[in-house]
Amino acid sequence: MNESEATIGTVTTPSPEFVQLFTHHQRRLFLYILSQVPNPIEAEEVQQETNVVIWSKFAQFRSGTNFLAWVSQIANFEVMKYRSRKKRDRMQFSDEFLETVSREALERSDELEERRKALVECIEKLRPRDRELIQQRYAPGEKGKHLAEQIGRPANSVYQSLGRIRRTLMECIQRRLVTGGMP
């Protein structure tokens, strides 16, 4: 038995440390999967399947080793399964592409995490109108198309705006990282 397990009677259960690692890596895991399955709803589906596997294999995790590296391997396998299931109904990137991208996403995971923190500040810096629009776009259950109908603008002009706001956010994040978080 190792440290990631605790015992109740004769049955092992995940240790508190494992539960915490698990909980706190949910976002990283989701974003890692998203780099390979770029549709968030699909990525979530894969994440949930990955979670089930992680949970069933907690005993195999060695405390003190890299948790993200461990779960990313499970995720890779689930992505593969998902892709072979979905083969026919949508466009797909090649295996080579996924490998290259996921390797780099994992290697630079900490850097990405820094960017995610900067993003929170950058959202606040958006013009109120832009912030509202991007929040509406990503609000659960919303999709760009319905959004356009709701706010009474041509779908395309909404797509344009969303693209522009995302570019603004990218630039803002870049600036914040360069200046070390100083505005």
Place this chain on the structure above:
Amino acid sequence: MTPDETIIAEMTPLLEALCEDRLAREDAARLERCVLTSSAARWYYIRYIDLHGSLYWNAAGAGSAEALSSDEIPTSFDLTPETSLVEPAKAPGRSIPARKNLAIVLAACACVMVVVGWARFQPPANHGEIAHHEQPVASPAVDVPQNHVVTPVIPRQFSPVELTSTATEPSKATPVRTANPEVIPPPPEPRREELDSHEVVAAINAEIRRGWQTAAVRPSPVADDAEWFRRVTLDLWGRIPTLDETEAFLANKRPNKREETVDRLLDDTAFAHNLTTIWTNVLIGRRSGPQVNRPALQKFLRMSFAANRPWNQIVYDLVAAEGNNVEQGQTNFLIAHLNNDALPATAVTARVFLGEQLQCNQCHNNPFNKTQQASFWEMHSFFSQTASVPRQAVDPRTGETRYSYTELVTNTAGGPSFYETQNGVMRVAYPQFHGATVDASPETNRRATLARLMTEGDQPQLAAAYVNRVWEHFLGCGFTPSPDDLGSHSPASHPELLQMLSKQFIRSGYDTKQLMKWICATEAYQLTSRFGPDNREDDPVEGQLPYFSRMYVKSMSPEQFYDSFVIATKAHLAGGVDWEQAETQRQKWLAQYVVDYNTDENDEAMELDGNLVQALTLMNGKLVEKALETSPGTYLGEVVRRRADDKEKIRELCLAVLSRPPTANELTNMRKLVRQDAAQIASRGTNRQTAEADGYQDLFWALLNSNEFSVIH
């Protein structure tokens, strides 16, 4: 720009499309290429997708930024699992975010697992209590109920437009049908000038020769009769010639038989059918929605091309169309493009009729030529009153519905279009076309006005776009790399020739058949597709400007391919089907290969384009299986059973499929093959007659699958 900046500029629109789930297949391939070729591109992709995902993840948490930070990874394990899990739930008035919810459920699940695990070792008396816990074990891990999340309340009524108070708001109300939309008559019938065809053709030849001299290429020799006849039949009728047609042409000894043949082909209904097929695809694509009545549009085109109506009048009808889409077939062009706020209608009209690639201007000014973003929206403004309405035709006596149709209507909306510039400023566009501003009041019938502005009198751009497309149809390459793009960033290979030919086309009264007669009579159109060392360089596929020193090989369109296949295997004689039936059959076959994209340009991709897929489909498809039957009554069966020597039979199969007799060398080899094949099959105990039939079957299969059959050369 550095190479990295260029690649990132290329990727940005692709990533934007990817995030909005509207990336076309070939664009996905482009994106993948970018990412795989440059490490900067790879990192950019990761960062962009990460941003997209973070926005998605955070939004599900809550609407405000503070809530996001609570989701961050703690630097040390200072929180016990209990507090970290319970905390978000404590926040008053805010629901638990979906993904945190998931984690909680999973953690809860762990507890249940413990209970279940523990229960296994307990006496059965406790089962009732456990069953109570068992329910959530199976479902929650996989299925997080989304409705636990309360959508953040965001005011729905925010004005997207910063305008001066005088401007009118765009009307988004249900279209109001004007009792009488302003009637704008079609442009007057153009004057048809009698032109000396020899002079026009000579002028074209002189321009083409000038190009040869400048580039120091020597043209290929003139194509032999068989090659030329097959080509011209494919170009004008959309199919290879029948065996009888080929033999008649080869036997014809008249000196001007090529010219006479062009006249004969142009006067046949098969010509109108062929142009109808081509233009239906250009106008509405191969797959159209249920609101579109394809046969009605085809009927309009067929009648127009059969009567050789002036091109500017056809265009006027298509752009100004109004009414019931069953009776007014031309309405279907716009009905097919009114999705996405009629943005496709704007883009397709400009591209197809004027060779203007305005769709890029939808989002930004063109960096390569002077077209501005405003020009897209000014054009778009002309379509703002246009709508389509589903209706039912009712029998006035019985009150029963006779059929459903779509009506293309003009409503009384007034005012400008709105758009956003790249730096986020809202702008206004009033209907304006090539400098002519149109009154934006509700009474104006804008679309009919646009149709008139586009087609009345001398319209060099309308003519040039058409001439360029027709030239490409015959010569395999237009004067510009894409027939849809005459922009100044894409210079024509022969600008004087294009200008001269457009002018003559206008003078002829926008006469389609006249234009085609000229092109078919040019020196360039007579040349063979074979090339020598002196014109090897002349290869537009390699990105060179074309010199037309040989016939460029064209791949058959799927329709040409299907129809040619039917002719080669004489399938049309077996069934005796009428045109509509044949068309339905063909559509069914084609439908397997079309992929469409619901983008602003309504693009679609054809998986059948003279490539490997096409080859495989053909080799293994039902169509071939049927063609290769040798039972009595089939074409192949009839040839095999005929009392004739094998040379005759082989010659005929070759003529039927390749539209030419075999060379002496080919004939010897084919005979050898058929015999060897038959002998081999007979050696396995099959009777001689069947074995021989199998030999011909293999030959026929090989011919149908040859490269020579599936291209136009």
